[in-house]
Amino acid sequence: MNTKILDGPALWPAQAHVPSVLGRQLVIERGEGSYIYTAAGQKLFDGTAGLWHANIGHSHPDLAAAARAQMLKLETYHIFARFVNDQALALADRLAAMSPIADPKLILNSGGSDAIDVACKLARRHWQRAGRTTKSVILSREFAYHGLHAYGTSIAGLEFNREGYGTESLVPETRRVPVDDVDALKAVIAEIGPENIAGIVTEPIQGTGGVNPPPPGYLQTVQQLCRDNDILFMLDEVITGFGRTGSMFAAERYGLQPDLITFAKGVTSGYAPLGGVIVAPHVWQPFYVDDDATPVFRHGATYAGHATSCAVAMANLDILERHGLVSRTAELETLLRAQLDQLSAKHSSVVDVRVGGFLGGVSLSDDVRAESVADKLIDIGFISRPLRGNTLQISPPFITTDGELVRFVDAISQVLSEEESA
Structure with missing residues (x-):
């Protein structure tokens, strides 16, 4: 050596x-x-x-100007508990209005890997709150890339991203399924048992895995399998979101209605770190019930809803629309x-x-x-x-x-x- x-x-x-x-x-x-x-x-x-x-x-000068103006006004302030900043509120409302999920709530954070971690945790928390405590496994596809935080590493369908940590997956309740193979997915669901599966995460078009568009009808079939088996359908739009597929979201291109959508990259065109999760009503509503017994979903980070990043995102969306x-x-x-x-x-x-x-x-x-x-x-x-x-x-x-x-x-x-x- x-x-x-x-x-x-x-x-x-x-x-x-x-x-x-x-x-x-x-x-x-x-x-x-x-x-x-x-x-x-x-x-x-x-x-x-x-x-x-x-x-x-x-x-682009418009994004530089947006960042400068916001920093001179307020660089950021956290969005924990009673506090929130105006830019995070404005961006969340704008993203909700363009979302392929009707009446969503937005969780904002610092990027795609953050978003995947939050989405996978939320999928599990959703079922735990519902009293279906065995539903904890997250499925993902062969050749998938979902960032490199603990959950993203664990659900990676690229084996080299999971190697060397002393275990098959950092988070054990994860399983990869063969890419684009509906029968194999059905077999894995039957083997594990739908009562043990919280969600499946998939990129609509795999990026790092080799730029792999889905076969016709594949994503729609996966979505239906999720519906039939009470499994959350989670779409990773970190690459495809905000126009890369000719629609604002790939969910629109393929006619999908996911339960959770993760996003990042294109929301600011990389001018500032920002990502998040778009959450469907049946997932967010139980956490909003006006009752002392309503559970708390423990998410959030110092830079979640960062005011300057949100202002930059707003300017970026303006440019996408204007041009x-x-x-x-x-x-x-x-x-x-x-x-x-x-x-x-x-x-x-x-x-x-x-x-x-x-x-x-x-x-x-x-x-x-x-x-x-x-x-x-x-x-x-x-x-x-x-x-x-x-x-x-x-x-x-x-x-x-x-x-x-x-x-x-x-x-x-x-x-x-x-x-x-x-």
Whole structure:
């Protein structure tokens, strides 16, 4: 074993085999629109919108102005017990009005991983309050990614995110089911017993798992199985929420009525940390009954409902609406599908292309490594990211022009041609 300790900056890189990235890190110092710039002066097209979040592009002055104005008025104040700030109230009302769940309540927190933790706890608390105390298991799907807090780690369908902690899952009452297999899901429900299952969490379109859109009718069938078995249907819209699928929420695209929706990323386009859970009436109402015996759901954190983050979210939603960016993603989806179909027809190394909304995945043959392609794309000015299944991620900002998208796919084609001829 090589025990040499590599020197490097004090910052521990996230989601990284550290020896592989030290000395190769790109220091990003500014952004503008769909582009970011390194400290070395390289201009890069942000083909992944950061981590799926930079929907309105980078360095938008309206969001900077909203943050500044709010900080000069009140940076934040907590929303515990009798206290609440006006920005959290305003944002929750606005999100409730656009929600695919009718008459919801909103739980606000700091991001997607927070939201998943809260949603899974709420699913269990819901059934405990109802006196159905055996309902504690949370189901999730193979290849799923739901953040990296304790619950997100436990329900991850990507095994490498659960490895090394001394147990199969940090939270034991969890189980993964095969992806897109209704019969397998039915078998797992029968095996565990619906009386023991609190909820199932699923991304409408899997992101980190390889950009996997659902087969026709799959999500609707899962929802019906949940209804038939008294299991909460929990939709993780951290990536898909706020326009990525051509609808404000993917639940609308697929005609779903979930019990809980988690969101983050696109609510602020990444300009400030913010996430949350949209809660259906049958889940929230028992906690609102005017009675001394009404239970308390213990959620909340210092930055829950952070006033500046909420003000930034409001400005971000204004931009989405003012510029018609949600409908624009539907147009970009059509172009992306056409471009990736051409890419697939041209290159033998492309074994599959998948598109769901303005989300694309290009799966490559074993003799071409997605990591190598992503590195070479950076060299010529484009950012993609390797995902599970030797897949390249494509998810640029909503402000991407047709020409930029075509050039991005052309760049992928250029690198693939070099790899195939090597």
